[in-house]
Amino acid sequence: PVSIENKIPIQDIKILKKKLNGYVGFANLPKQWHRKSVRRGFSLNIMVAGESGLGKATLVNTLFNREIINHENDIDDEDISDKDDISVKIKSTTAEIEEDGVKLSLSVVTAPGFGESINNVDSWKPIVDEINSRFDSYLEAESRINRTTTVDNRIHAFLYFIEPTGHSLKSLDITLMKQVHEKVNLIPIIAKSDTLTEEEIAAFKGRILDDIKAQGIKTFSPSDYENDDEETVLNTRQILQKFPFAVVGSTKEVTTADGRQVRGRKYPWGVIEVDNEDHNDFIQLRQLLVRNFLEELKEQTSNNLYENYRSEKLKKMGIEQDNSVFREFDPLTRQEEERALHEAKLAKMEAEMKAVFQQKVSEKEKKLQRSEADLFSRHKEMKDKLTKQIKLLEDKKVQLEKQKTLPQDPPAPAPQKSRKGFLR
Numbered sequence: 001p002v003s004i005e006n007k008i009p010i011q012d013i014k015i016l017k018k019k020l021n022g023y024v025g026f027a028n029l030p031k032q033w034h035r036k037s038v039r040r041g042f043s044l045n046i047m048v049a050g051e052s053g054l055g056k057a058t059l060v061n062t063l064f065n066r067e068i069i070n071h072e073n074d075i076d077d078e079d080i081s082d083k084d085d086i087s088v089k090i091k092s093t094t095a096e097i098e099e100d101g102v103k104l105s106l107s108v109v110t111a112p113g114f115g116e117s118i119n120n121v122d123s124w125k126p127i128v129d130e131i132n133s134r135f136d137s138y139l140e141a142e143s144r145i146n147r148t149t150t151v152d153n154r155i156h157a158f159l160y161f162i163e164p165t166g167h168s169l170k171s172l173d174i175t176l177m178k179q180v181h182e183k184v185n186l187i188p189i190i191a192k193s194d195t196l197t198e199e200e201i202a203a204f205k206g207r208i209l210d211d212i213k214a215q216g217i218k219t220f221s222p223s224d225y226e227n228d229d230e231e232t233v234l235n236t237r238q239i240l241q242k243f244p245f246a247v248v249g250s251t252k253e254v255t256t257a258d259g260r261q262v263r264g265r266k267y268p269w270g271v272i273e274v275d276n277e278d279h280n281d282f283i284q285l286r287q288l289l290v291r292n293f294l295e296e297l298k299e300q301t302s303n304n305l306y307e308n309y310r311s312e313k314l315k316k317m318g319i320e321q322d323n324s325v326f327r328e329f330d331p332l333t334r335q336e337e338e339r340a341l342h343e344a345k346l347a348k349m350e351a352e353m354k355a356v357f358q359q360k361v362s363e364k365e366k367k368l369q370r371s372e373a374d375l376f377s378r379h380k381e382m383k384d385k386l387t388k389q390i391k392l393l394e395d396k397k398v399q400l401e402k403q404k405t406l407p408q409d410p411p412a413p414a415p416q417k418s419r420k421g422f423l424r
């Protein structure tokens with residue numbers, strides 16, 4: 001395949017900077033983009049995971065200020081009765097929401113049952129399978145001839161709820177995060193942070209960050225944000241400083257001591273406000289997820305996480321990928337890659353068919369061998385029988401011949417008549 005760098009060496013590309021004499025119109029491009037984006041609408045797929053009762057549904061509903069997930073218990077009664085084996089299920093809820101004429105198509109994936117079983121060794125598996133299968137569907141859709149209708153169901157953000165124990169991460173937390181961190185934009189959250197004091201939260205955050213670092217777990221961070229304008233950089237730094245976000249969720253309005261109506265949780269000693277930066281990190285989480293980095297989350301999913309998954313998958317299928325900058329944009333290379341993918345699929349199918357054929361042939365052969373052995377044993381049986389009969393007959397013959405050669409006894413004298421004609 002011909003790539004751009006083969007045609008023109010990079011050092012020979014000259015960029016001419018010219019002043020415009022009049023208004024051309026491309027300064028209008030952001031407006032065009034804006035209009036088109038608003039018309040099309042936006043989409044976001046979030047996965048929320050964590051043990052039961054940590055306030056996952058409440059937080060999602062608080063984030064979007066409406067009931068996206070209802071509080072029905074997701075686990076069946078029969079599951080609860082058997083705590084040894086509660087299976088993790090995957091549930092998906094979608095909602096079309098609108099704010100100031102801008103539409104957002106939201107999909108929230110939950111994993112009820114996670115961490116509920118006594119033996120949670122493999123409870124991360126259904127979650128990872130779900131993430132992988134969404135990548136696979138996208139990869140398959142991309143390889144189709146018609147790609148105009150490809151729907152992006154990949155997980156763009158993964159909110160992991162940590163129990164507010166105040167100690168450190170549990171082994172289940174570490175296992176799950178290690179299993180998903182290279183496939184999703186991982187955002188760890190300390191659930192129900194109103195149950196901890198400010199000092200406890202600070203110490204807990206420190207220990208969680210230490211664990212995350214020690215375990216080599218990657219969490220979401222906006223790329224290249226330092227090159228933004230000063231205010232945005234400052235704002236992003238403030239958001240990232242709060243990692244892992246210690247949040248409080250509540251969709252209910254309560255009255256504060258000074259008479260304000262706020263979303264929060266009321267306690268005998270006062271009110272914890274959801275939308276108050278001094279009370280918890282909810283605002284920073286919402287800024288990261290929706291206000292500032294929704295598109296960044298999607299871009300990182302597409303350009304890094306999915307690309308890694310895709311190239312790993314292709315490598316496993318025997319297709320090597322060179323990660324040069326131009327490659328992604330080279331249609332010939334792309335076509336070549338797709339052809340290779342298609343050929344690999346065909347080869348796999350052929351290998352499977354061959355395996356089935358060989359299995360059938362070997363079964364037939366075994367059957368034939370069995371009937372051959374059967375025939376052979378029957379033949380042997382008959383032969384033995386006949387040999388025995390021959391031997392018997394020969395023995396008889398020998399006996400008869402022996403009798404023939406033995407000297408004959410003289411014949412017994414015939415009975416004589418008396419003179420009177422009477423037999424004596």
Ligand code: GTP
Binds near residue numbers: 051058072193195247
């Ligand atoms: P499952 O569906 O079982 O997985 O639960 P969940 O994680 O979705 O929790 P849910 O949102 O149903 O909340 C469980 C309970 O915790 C409810 O009684 C909520 O009112 C309460 N709750 C939710 N968020 C918070 C919070 O931030 N702080 C406190 N103290 N309680 C909360």
